[in-house]
Amino acid sequence: MTREEKINSFDVNGVSVHDELFGLPFSIDESEIVVIPVPWEVTVSYGSGTIDGPKMAFDSSKQVDIFHPQHPAHWKRGIALIEEPAHIRALSDKLRPLAEKRIDALEQRATPSIEDFAAIEKGCVLMNAWVEKTAQKYLEIGKKVVLLGGDHSTPLGLIKAVSAKYKNIGVLQIDAHADLRVAYEGFTYSHASIMHNVLKESNVSKLVQMGIRDFCQSEYNYIKDDDRITTFFDRDIQRRLMMGGSWKSIVDEVVDALPENVYISFDVDGMQPLFCPNTGTPVYGGYTPEQIVFLVEQIRNAGKNVVSFDINEIGPNEWDANVASRLLWELSVFL
Numbered sequence: 283m284t285r286e287e288k289i290n291s292f293d294v295n296g297v298s299v300h301d302e303l304f305g306l307p308f309s310i311d312e313s314e315i316v317v318i319p320v321p322w323e324v325t326v327s328y329g330s331g332t333i334d335g336p337k338m339a340f341d342s343s344k345q346v347d348i349f350h351p352q353h354p355a356h357w358k359r360g361i362a363l364i365e366e367p368a369h370i371r372a373l374s375d376k377l378r379p380l381a382e383k384r385i386d387a388l389e390q391r392a393t394p395s396i397e398d399f400a401a402i403e404k405g406c407v408l409m410n411a412w413v414e415k416t417a418q419k420y421l422e423i424g425k426k427v428v429l430l431g432g433d434h435s436t437p438l439g440l441i442k443a444v445s446a447k448y449k450n451i452g453v454l455q456i457d458a459h460a461d462l463r464v465a466y467e468g469f470t471y472s473h474a475s476i477m478h479n480v481l482k483e484s485n486v487s488k489l490v491q492m493g494i495r496d497f498c499q500s501e502y503n504y505i506k507d508d509d510r511i512t513t514f515f516d517r518d519i520q521r522r523l524m525m526g527g528s529w530k531s532i533v534d535e536v537v538d539a540l541p542e543n544v545y546i547s548f549d550v551d552g553m554q555p556l557f558c559p560n561t562g563t564p565v566y567g568g569y570t571p572e573q574i575v576f577l578v579e580q581i582r583n584a585g586k587n588v589v590s591f592d593i594n595e596i597g598p599n600e601w602d603a604n605v606a607s608r609l610l611w612e613l614s615v616f617l
């Protein structure tokens with residue numbers, strides 16, 4: 283069947299009969315948007331299980347109604363998930379116990395194994411390279427690329443690939459944590475270091491952080507000292523809302539701080555924990571999914587381009603996956 287025939291014969295009101303993302307009938311080739319799942323959680327420091335986030339979001343996506351009143355034809359663009367990389371999952375499963383051993387040793391002031399550490403560092407480099415290469419492959423043929431994590435270390439390769447393609451690109455990070463630790467627990471590619479690594483290794487010229495409410499002194503100093511970073515702390519946002527300020531006025535400032543091309547790195551813990559109760563490191567505070575969708579809509583309304591995004595730290599639970607898959611659909615509209 284041709285793509286055109288698939289569009290004509292697809293029942294938008296029916297139950298999903300296709301075992302594809304959102305039950306859509308298109309192959310990867312026929313889809314404008316390609317989603318890369320990254321089952322990875324080597325350096326997670328608190329709750330685990332985000333390795334299954336992409337898989338659960340995929341399962342959950344089939345019950346999302348694809349009718350979008352403002353964008354009724356969006357489904358015709360096609361959004362498809364590539365096959366989960368089994369070697370990345372296997373590597374994460376192999377290295378995670380070594381990382382746990384290291385974290386335990388550090389907590390007990392013992393000397394952790396140098397061999398284990400080297401294996402973890404090497405594995406993280408391999409995962410980043412796989413993501414970068416895979417993203418490049420699809421970007422080169424004109425696809426929009428989205429990533430589902432996995433812990434927050436997973437999108438580095440995508441951000442590198444996207445920032446090599448687009449000039450004047452900024453990252454909007456929605457997150458409870460600043461993720462600006464330098465080699466947290468010794469790991470170069472820790473989930474807690476993702477934005478430090480982005481600023482160090484990619485062509486991103488601007489980082490705008492939103493929702494930050496759990497951070498250390500060195501991260502606070504990092505933010506103050508680096509001209510590329512603008513941070514909207516959750517504490518300040520909540521106070522403005524409590525004083526009668528509008529979400530729109532806050533969003534306007536966030537949008538103004540962004541350059542022309544925007545990559546969104548969305549750690550689900552930036553939302554209220556109600557919407558991501560099983561994420562790795564939940565913190566009270568944060569926002570609703572609707573507020574996030576409105577924010578991204580305003581980026582587009584301001585004439586800026588959402589070039590790519592990731593949703594990471596999805597918890598291994600049906601409700602967490604339900605929220606994440608709906609957001610994947612709603613945010614993909616703005617690509």
Ligand SMILES: [Mn+2]
Nearest residue numbers: 434457461549
């Ligand atoms: Mn994060």
